[in-house]
Amino acid sequence: xxxxxxxxxxxxxxxxxxxxxxxxxxxxxxxxxxxxxxxxxxxxxxxxxxxxxxxxxxxxxxxxxxxxxxxxxxxxxxxxxxxxxxxxxxxxxxxxxxxxxxxxxxxxx
Amino acid sequence: xxxxxxxxxxxxxxxxxxxxxxxxxxxxxxxxxxxxxxxxxxxxxxxxxxxxxxxxxxxxxxxxxxxxxxxxxxxxxxxxxxxxxxxxxxxxxxxxxxxxxxxxxxxxxxxxxxxxxxxxxxxxxxxxxxxxxxxxxxxxxxxxxxxxxxxxxxxxxxxxxxxxxxxxxxxxxxxxxxxxxxxxxxxxxxxxxxxxxxxxxxxxxxxxxxxxxxx
Numbered sequence: 001x002x003x004x005x006x007x008x009x010x011x012x013x014x015x016x017x018x019x020x021x022x023x024x025x026x027x028x029x030x031x032x033x034x035x036x037x038x039x040x041x042x043x044x045x046x047x048x049x050x051x052x053x054x055x056x057x058x059x060x061x062x063x064x065x066x067x068x069x070x071x072x073x074x075x076x077x078x079x080x081x082x083x084x085x086x087x088x089x090x091x092x093x094x095x096x097x098x099x100x101x102x103x104x105x106x107x108x109x
Numbered sequence: 110x111x112x113x114x115x116x117x118x119x120x121x122x123x124x125x126x127x128x129x130x131x132x133x134x135x136x137x138x139x140x141x142x143x144x145x146x147x148x149x150x151x152x153x154x155x156x157x158x159x160x161x162x163x164x165x166x167x168x169x170x171x172x173x174x175x176x177x178x179x180x181x182x183x184x185x186x187x188x189x190x191x192x193x194x195x196x197x198x199x200x201x202x203x204x205x206x207x208x209x210x211x212x213x214x215x216x217x218x219x220x221x222x223x224x225x226x227x228x229x230x231x232x233x234x235x236x237x238x239x240x241x242x243x244x245x246x247x248x249x250x251x252x253x254x255x256x257x258x259x260x261x262x263x264x265x266x267x268x269x270x271x272x273x274x275x276x277x278x279x280x281x282x283x284x285x286x287x288x289x290x291x292x293x294x295x296x297x298x299x300x301x302x303x304x305x306x307x308x309x310x311x312x313x314x315x316x317x318x319x320x321x322x323x324x
Contacts, residue, residue: 042186
């Protein structure tokens with residue numbers, strides 16, 4: 001029987017995964033925001049297929065983590081909210097990608 | 110999971126989504142149709158200069174319509190996005206490449222005209238037109254990731270040469286070389302209108318469910 005120390009060592013790579021990004025909907029949001037400079041709520045809703053409320057709740061979590069920032073601007077006379085990844089958000093996403101890549105590389109068949 | 114998530118494809122999909130409204134297709138179709146319309150007007154007594162010149166304002170009006178359509182139909186449905194500097198550089202390169210191509214073709218046309226005064230009977234304009242269409246639409250299709258532009262390029266590339274192969278004289282009141290544009294233009298417009306209708310159906314204007322959210 002494996003000791004608890006052994007188990008801890010085995011799962012340590014998995015435990016290091018950023019769980020905030022790992023959630024599928026947030027991963028999708030982060031991916032889209034990673035490949036563009038910024039986008040508004042409607043655009044992200046269309047691309048991800050998430051509902052308004054669902055997207056809003058995930059956005060709030062990402063904003064609270066400092067991964068996402070909200071830019072208010074005017075288009076003509078109408079206010080428009082653009083969302084973009086912060087430098088911390090970009091670097092967290094890059095780390096997540098590397099982490100996941102290494103994790104899958106380490107899986108032997 | 111990460112390997113399966115292709116970020117380049119995400120970016121391409123996001124970019125392509127701004128071209129699914131059919132508005133550019135309608136503009137391309139109208140411009141093609143106006144090749145024939147201009148010549149038709151010329152044959153109706155407007156003259157070789159004023160006939161084609163008369164359709165220019167129509168092209169500008171349709172362009173204004175595309176701009177308004179993007180603002181009032183597309184944006185509220187697709188949303189606003191600022192693409193990465195790399196994508197913007199790519200788009201600027203495309204515009205520059207197309208401008209250079211057009212300038213080269215105009216230059217080539219002028220050189221040929223100055224060398225050969227019997228140009229209208231020559232096959233050269235048809236060849237230049239075909240190459241130009243394939244090059245411009247091929248570039249646009251590749252760089253904008255909109256494959257149907259290849260089809261438009263090919264369609265337009267054969268339109269003028271087909272007209273050229275037809276007997277000299279008039280077909281449907283239009284000098285034969287331009288008559289096929291009466292088919293090509295509306296065909297592209299129909300595709301554009303179909304895309305626009307599908308776009309409006311598939312992308313209703315979104316209504317926020319949760320006004321207390323992040324926005």
